[in-house]
Amino acid sequence: MHSGVTVLVCGSDEAAVAETARALARVGDDFELVTADGEATASSVGAVDCIVSDGVDVPPLVAGLRETRPDVPVVVFGTGSADAVDGVLEDSTTDYVQRGTDGQYVVLAHRIEQAVAAADRGSGAVGAGEFDRHGEVIEALDDGVYALDDEGRFVFVNGGMADLTGYDADELLGEHTGVIKDRETVELAESKLAALLSSDDPDDVGTTFELELRRANGETLPCEDHMTVLYGPDGEFRGTAGVIRDITERKRREEMLSALQETSRALMQAPSREAVATIVAGAAERVLGLDMAVVRLYDADERVLRPTATTDAVVERLGERPVYALDEGRPGEVFASGEATTQSEAHELDDADPAVQSGLYFPIGVHGTLSVVSMKPDAFDDIDRQVVALLATNAAAACNRAKREQEVRETRERIATILDRINGLIENTVEVLVEATTREAIEVGVCEQLAATDPYTFAWVGRPDVRGNALLPSEWAGDAAIAMDDLSIPLGDGVPGSVAFTDHTTEILDDLAAADSEWVDRVREAGVASVMAIPLSYTDSTYGVLYVCADEPDAFDDREQVVLEALGRAVANAINAIESGKILSADKVVELEFTVDDRDLLLSRLSASTGATFTSAGAVTQDDGAIRLYLTVEGGDSEAILAELTEDDTVVSATCVAEHEGSSLFDVTVGESLLATLVDHGAVPKAISGESGIVRYTIELPYETEAREVFSLVEDNYGNTDLVGYHEHERPVQTQQEFRASLAERFTDRQETALRTAFLGGFFEWPREVDGDELATAMDISRPTYHQHLRAAQQKVFEELFEG
Structure with missing residues (x-):
């Protein structure tokens, strides 16, 4: 210069x-x-x-x-x-x-x-001499600087230009730009130059475009060319100058960003944490070219970091990777601290490893760690560190999402299992309650049904003694070896089960070790881990406590409590009906069926607004006179239905017990209602349903009750009330032969065989003498098919027994 x-x-x-x-x-x-x-x-x-x-x-x-x-x-x-x-x-x-x-x-x-x-x-025209005067300025630049004459030939190049192209500076001087630019790029530059020369806008003195610079050795290099038009003092065209910059690093960043976006999409679709680990290890190798990567996931049960995904090069050079405790190795350290660490020098991974020269160690949130190592010193630059950090961050987010979705799947599966179990338990228990003619039969049947349902292992009923100072076991069933004959549970402060009896409030014991009672010691020694004590209460009467045992802790979640409490109320209601000698002992009954299309009724409002079909699976009168309904719902949005129930003025409380494949189960307590009025007049509800705003009631009344008076009461208080059916009948008497003949006409051969083999084989004995697999094998059919025939046969027996 x-x-x-x-x-x-x-x-x-x-x-x-x-x-x-x-x-x-x-x-x-x-x-x-x-x-x-x-x-x-x-x-x-x-x-x-x-x-x-x-x-x-x-x-x-x-x-x-x-x-x-x-x-x-x-x-x-x-x-x-x-x-x-x-x-x-x-x-x-x-x-x-x-x-x-x-x-x-x-x-x-x-x-x-x-x-x-x-x-x-x-x-004079632009030339090498003019650039010589300021050459020291541009020689200090890393970018390539050049000047062209009006024919597109080099008249000046700096050292940076020579480095980029691989040519000596004097090799370029006098050569056309086609030496380093392909024809397409030259034509682009010429067209842009022509546009600049013809522009009246003073801003149009320069333009930037990308090109693949052709080096002396034939390789190409992605570059960015900033070309500027040179004018003289009088405005005449003097030539062009330009600055060429190597954009290899920028292209690398762009390609990395694109690959990372693809990886992020894959991570957001990963179904599990293990799938996330596999994607991350593969991305470290594919995106960064880092072929030695290990992803460890945290095992919360064992409190260790387990290698879940590794690249092939890791196994080839370092062997199988060890499991680390939280205070072991760099993965354990970064996971425990939550802080990433970088190693640029030689360091050992564990006693058996050859020393690696470089390492990047990042926590993956609360889920694990990502380790990237190299056998070369100082192998990782800032971009490597940034991308590995981004991979770890994205992996943590993906693990969070995968864990949530897995929990949702497990919850749905658990709800489906619970719903199936609940439906079976309710169906079987209702059969027991309907069929039983004595209190003892009710208690035995309910205990057997509960003990046969997972995860329950034992059930018993405790009745109060004459003085009301203790609960004595009356009936029990289950596999747990619990001595019940001489058991007496004193009623007093702090004794588990006392509150259930005296306050009509359910008790749950999830930690039996904390309870000090003789009967708790007995059940704990028998392998019981948790117990639920359910009051058998009807209005002002308490008939005892139903104890349900499970062999796993925390077995009674909210859904379990709702179902078992409803069963307890149903049992108490059945005992009350037997002991008070109501409709079950009547010789004649009246069956009354009517419909009501009036939005003053809860089921009319709900079925009209939601489009769902509501069916009552049972109703229990509570101490305060409120009615507790167990509603099954087909169709409709369960969350929307629950919201409407909760907001309804007549509803005291509402809970969605379970939902599965379009069906939902709700526990609803209502205050004043038509159902309460009917029960007060001696009616026994047999069926209640609501669909499209119309509620259908089927009730039975003792023969001496004036059915017309009950219907008039409904008709006077609710609009659009229609009488659908009215039947007076005595309880039927049927001979054994007639009963068998009528059943034989309804059975198929397979159904009769399934039922007969089950009865004669001891399938209904307790404990069972034969299981379903053996009976199915005997009939040369699958177990599901066998149980389908057996259930169909049982259904027909009960229909003939209760509907005939």
Whole structure:
């Protein structure tokens, strides 16, 4: 560069003047820079070789200096309209440079050198000599800088250009740009240049485009070319200059970003944490080219980090990876601390490992760790660290999502299992309650049904003694070896089961170790882990406590409690009916069936608004007179139905017990209701359903009850009430032979065989003498098919027994 060039930078904006001076100082070490604001005078400024006016509004200072030295070149550096630029160039200004990117400061330095050279020896075309004067500036740049004549041939290249292309500088000089650019890129550059030359917009002095630079060895390099048009003082075209930058790293980032986006999409679809680990290990190898990666997942039960996914290179070079405790190895350390760590020097992974030279260790949230290692020292740059950190972060989010979805799946499966079990338990228990004619039969049947249902292992009923000081076991069933004959549970403070009896409140014992009672000791020794004590209460009467045992802790969640409490109320209701000698002992009964289409009824409102079908699976009168309904619902949105139930003024409480494949089970307590009125008048509800706003009731009344009075009561209080059916009948008497004959007509051969083999084989004995697999094998059919025939046969027996 020509030394001793004094440059005055002036303008009305002091901040802009200072910034331009600092930039010129960076790109031109030999510039002697002087600054002045718009108020300075010519006399206050010494001799200068070039004036730079920062902004198209040239300050008066410039005119003053030109009066004393008219040959001092003036270069305007700014942004303005076409008219403003034309005005500047007409006003004796040597050159104009459009303000833009940092690369324009290099162009500005070049124009200053051109202007000074022209002032010294007259104007001429751009050439190597002019670039020689500021070559030291651009030689310091890593980017390639070049100048072309009007035929597109190199007249100047810097060292950076030679490094990028692989050619010596003197090999490029005089050559056409086609040496390093393919024909398509050359045509693009020429078309852009033509557009720039024909543009009236002063902003159009430069353009940037991407190209594949062709190196001397035939390789290609992705680059970015910033091409600038060069004009002389009189506005004539002087050639073009450009800056070429290697964008390999930027392309690498773009490709990484694209690959990471694909990886993120795959992670968000991963069904499990193990799938997440496999995707992350593969991404480290595919995206970063890091072939030694290990993903460990945290095992909460064992409190260790287990290697779940590894790249092939890890196993080949380091062998099978060990399991780490939370205080072992770098994975254990980063997981426990939550802080990532980087190793750039040799370090051992464990006693059996060869030392690795570099390592990146990142926690994957609360789910595990990601380790990336290399046998080379200082193998990882900032981009590697950033991408590995992003992979670990995305993996943590994906693990969170996969865990939540897995929990949802497990919950749905558990609900489906519970619903199936609940339906079976309710069906079987209702059969027991309907069939039983004595309290003992009710208690035995209920205990047997509960003990046969997982996860329950034992059930018994405790009745109060004569004085009401203790509960004595009356009936029990189950596999647990619990001595019951001499058991007596005292009623008093702190004794489990006392609250259930005295306060009519369910008790749950999830931790038997904390309870101090003789009967608790007995059940704990028998392998029982949790117990639920259910009061058998009907209105003001308590008939005892139903105890249900399970062999696993925390067996009684909210759904279990709702179902078992409902069963307890149903048992108490059945005992009350037997002991009070109500309808079950009547010789004659009246069956009344009617429909009501009135939105004052809860089921009418719900079925009309939700489109679902509601069916009562049982109703129990509570101590306060409220009615507790067990509703099965087909169709409709269970959450919307629960919301309507909760918001309804007549509903005291509502719970969704379970839902499965369009069916839902709700436990609903209502205050004043038509059902309560019917029960008060001695009616026994047999069936209640609501569909499309119409509620259908089927009730039975003792023969002596005036059925017309009950129907009139309903008709007077509710609109659109219609009588559908009215039947008076005695309880039927049927001989054994007639009963068998009627059943035989209803059975298929397979059904009769299934039922007969089950009865004769001891399938209904307790404990069972034969299981379903053996009976199915005997009939040469599958177990599900066998149980289908058996269930169908049982259904027909019960229909003949209870509906005939």
